[in-house]
Amino acid sequence: MGTHELQFDQVYAEFQPKIYRYLTRLIGLKDAEDVTQDVFIKVNRALHTFKKDSQLSTWIYQIATNAAIDRMRSQPFKQESAEQFNESDIDRLAAKNTYSYKKPLLIEDQVVRQEMNECIRNFVMDLPENYRTVAVLSEIEGLKDSEIAAILGVSINTVKIRLHRAKNNLRKLLLANCNFYRTDCNELACEQKGPSSSQ
Template sequence: MDGELTFEEIYSAFHPKILRYLARLAGEQEAEDLAQETFVKVHRALENFRGESQLSTWLYRIATNTAMDKLRSPSFQRIAQLRPSDDSIEGDQAGGVDWAVLVKEGKPLVEKQLIREEMNDCIRGYVEKLPETYRAVLALSEYEGLKNNEIAEILGVTLDTVKIRLHRARAKLKEELETNCEIHWIEEIPCSVMHPIK
């Protein structure tokens, strides 16, 4: 590396993006630890980075490999099975908001916000159930806005493999959502499978 960016500058510029990506890939409970592990690896390998790929591509590759190793580990599989599902949390209290009180008080747009929250929770739940290879391509493509050739480089697969995984992931997710989630139109804005309404 030509010394263009210090580790501190890289961390400052990319930590929020990498953390967000890892949360989508492995879940919010794991994201902070995975981000820390990712940047430890980046720090150790930074002097060997030759610029043969974009810095962001290199960082996402390290983050992806770190997450995949964790997701595939037997210890993670055991812990994941013991975790309570989101369904065990009372919906009315989700996110610290008492929706029943707000609806009774007639707060404006509360009903629409509640529908959005329910849809987003449902979408997130089914995204998390996808195989990790599908979650990775979806997160990199739809959330991080990377091009297919960049995704192929990050994941170490061919461009055709990325296209196939994206197609299958979207088809599987669409099928699950149509069957199991009530997708609504709010003010003519569809609840997108990839971009949950904020």
């Protein structure tokens, strides 16, 4: 019993910050706290059944991903969670080669950038859950395709296809719903064409 508790303490200390960050990016801050707690309750209960032939991180990410998908399917939470995405993460996810911010930003440009990232964050949360999950695991968590395949129980080829489609879907959403323009300092910015159709 003492050994099991020590092992769980170590697992919790190592993985709780990672899983909390992952779930925040996947389902938003409002839901991430509760889901993270649920994940580690499950980890604690099942830790003695963990087989050493697979990676502990993969196993924990599996539990977290399944819990996140359950939450995504059980209640609408897009509006609350969309605003919690990290700006630099969304920059990388949305279009790595489309725009970049290299110069120090003036106050006006910081406002423009914030509005652009807000726009992007809203549409990331509109991606289908299978695309959103792969995109967050790959582009934000930095996991390899093989690790993502193991977490999701799909082939590496499926991971590649979903990631490609996630980026395409996001690009289409942005092009369909946003007007892009350059500021006086040559920063790329956007504004929504009209009220968002997402509820």
